[in-house]
Amino acid sequence: MMKSDHNSNHASTSTGGADSKxxxxxxxxxxxxxxxxxxxxxxxxxxxxxxxxLLAVVGFLEACVPRMVELVxxxxxxxxxxxxxLERCLEVNDALLKTLENFDDPNYMGGGxxxxxxxxxxxxxxxxxxxxx
Numbered sequence: 001m002m003k004s005d006h007n008s009n010h011a012s013t014s015t016g017g018a019d020s021k022x023x024x025x026x027x028x029x030x031x032x033x034x035x036x037x038x039x040x041x042x043x044x045x046x047x048x049x050x051x052x053x054l055l056a057v058v059g060f061l062e063a064c065v066p067r068m069v070e071l072v073x074x075x076x077x078x079x080x081x082x083x084x085x086l087e088r089c090l091e092v093n094d095a096l097l098k099t100l101e102n103f104d105d106p107n108y109m110g111g112g113x114x115x116x117x118x119x120x121x122x123x124x125x126x127x128x129x130x131x132x133x
Contacts, residue, residue: 019085022071026092029064032057033095040102041110048103058103061096068093 039054048054072093075086102108 019080019082022080022085023088026088029061029068029096030092032060033092033099036061036099036103037110040099040108045106045108054103058100061100064096065100068096 036054036057039051039057040048043051043054068089072086072089074080075089080086080089
């Protein structure tokens, strides 16, 4: 009986540890996404296929896509202990897919990264609130 209790405690501890590890990995991926967005903004679309540093970052991001799909699926099925981890998975996955889409878009010139889009949305709603007063 004691052994059974110990195993269930270990399972919940390892799930919490898994959330922590996943959040750390998501932060690393998020940093690479931001780096790629910055590089996209400073690299003309016609030069993207010739920029080895940009291609290396994009290669890393592309390699992360299948794992992110698995992670989102697992999180949606309740494999993680915190709902906030699922939310972060979804946010980073969206940013990842948008960044790769931007890389492939010959008309994308930068400036539409996830951080600047959020800031623009916040500024827009702040302006709307001021006008209503």
